[in-house]
Amino acid sequence: MSFLKSIKITVLAATLALPTSFAAAEAFAEDVTIKLWARADRSGPMRAGNIVGAAETMNKMLAAAGSEIKVSVEVHENNAKGFDADALDVMKAFAADKGPDIYVAAHEWIGAFVEAGYAMNMEQHIESNPDLYSDMIPVLWESVSYKGQRYGIPQDSEIRMFFYNKEMLRKIGKSNDFIEGLPAAVEEGQFTLYDLADLAAEVVEKGAAKHGFVHRPNVGPDFQMLMASFGIELSDSATGKLKMDEAKLANFFTWLKYAVDKGALPKNMTSWSWDSVHQAFRGRESFMKFHGIWNVPKQLKIMELTEETYFKELGWLHSPAEKQGGRPANLSHPIIYVVSDKSEHKDLAAMLVALASQHVPNTKHAVSSGHTPIKFGQASMPEFVEDGWALRAGARLLPYATFMPNHAKIGPYNAIVYKGIQGVETGRLSPEDGAAFVVEELEAELGDEVIIVGGN
Known part of the structure; x- marks a missing residue:
């Protein structure tokens, strides 16, 4: 039939x-x-x-x-x-x-x-x-x-992932095998988030970029793929409630502090405008940026790229795992x-x-x-x-996709986590204090709609 x-x-x-x-x-x-x-x-x-x-x-x-x-x-x-x-x-x-x-x-x-x-x-x-x-x-x-x-x-x-500039890696002497092999190394769990921060800092240190990587300057779901890389489960499948692991969140914040201290991530990132974030990557000032696939049309236009030249200069990565052997993640x-x-x-x-x-x-x-x-x-x-060549390329990343929890309070949840990110990146909070602050705020605002685990 x-x-x-x-x-x-x-x-x-x-x-x-x-x-x-x-x-x-x-x-x-x-x-x-x-x-x-x-x-x-x-x-x-x-x-x-x-x-x-x-x-x-x-x-x-x-x-x-x-x-x-x-x-x-x-x-x-x-x-x-x-x-x-x-x-x-x-x-x-x-x-x-x-x-x-x-x-x-x-x-x-x-x-x-x-x-x-x-x-x-x-x-x-x-x-x-x-x-x-x-x-x-x-x-x-x-x-x-x-x-x-x-x-x-x-x-x-859709796919939200890391964009990286291959030309900057060539400028600092990285081999073509290393450059083109990064996506596979991430998927195999051989290239971690700490490796990413080190590489981004190296690109800055050697003068190929002004910034290592940039991210959104306001509340949004993009950070959840990084949290997934640290094994943070945002919801409980049995109850449908939101969830937070304080110890794993502290690990995520420790990585953020590491990236800032290494010079890979601007300390004042959360005070930037969206225009500044976009300009940093499209203007070839930043080695990396994590955001969404819908950026591609503007990248093509502003960076004067074509279908034939796009992947010669730019590449895409999942958010790498925290440790070797771990599973990477992206967000849809x-x-x-x-x-x-x-x-x-x-x-x-x-x-x-x-x-x-x-x-x-x-x-x-x-x-x-x-x-x-x-x-x-x-x-x-x-x-x-x-x-749809870029969309076809994006579809290949979908098996590693994660999703926001199906909960109406995910907006306030994201806003509280962002306050913690802001505090850690600016140095006002230590990673442990930032995680404790987030947990306290989640409990105060969401009450029994959030399950807290893994406290110190």
């Missing part, structure tokens, strides 16, 4: 036979309206558009089967400034019994939606439709899981589709999400918006081959 035929049979079975709610709709109405909530986001306009397109595909299948049912999608585009504000607005809509059938959300909100009863458990749907989901990059399922169950479908992915932040558990047509809504998540529509979104794929097969599709 062909893959396309298999999909048609699956969709028709779902729409015509399985969901009792939909069967009732068929008896009394020929039109079924699915309400979709999506944030108005110029960086991802096809998040809503692909669901609309999926309805058009489904209607063709229904017509081919002789059904008079027609599915339409009613789109509500929210103008919230960010995904956190948008999620709170979705919550308010549900509280007023005006919630959508499908909504788009940042993955870290899935736990809050599950606890409120607004997210459908997708396990049975996923297991019943292997043709639609078997090619999903496995690690991405972690982003939609809560207490061991999947409650959403990854809509896109998928946006996801969630089906409401309150929906009268949740099985039909889930099938629309499945169709919108197939290779062709998702690839159009990914390449046009600068996101890595959600499925292995997308990397060989014409759009990725022709226009």
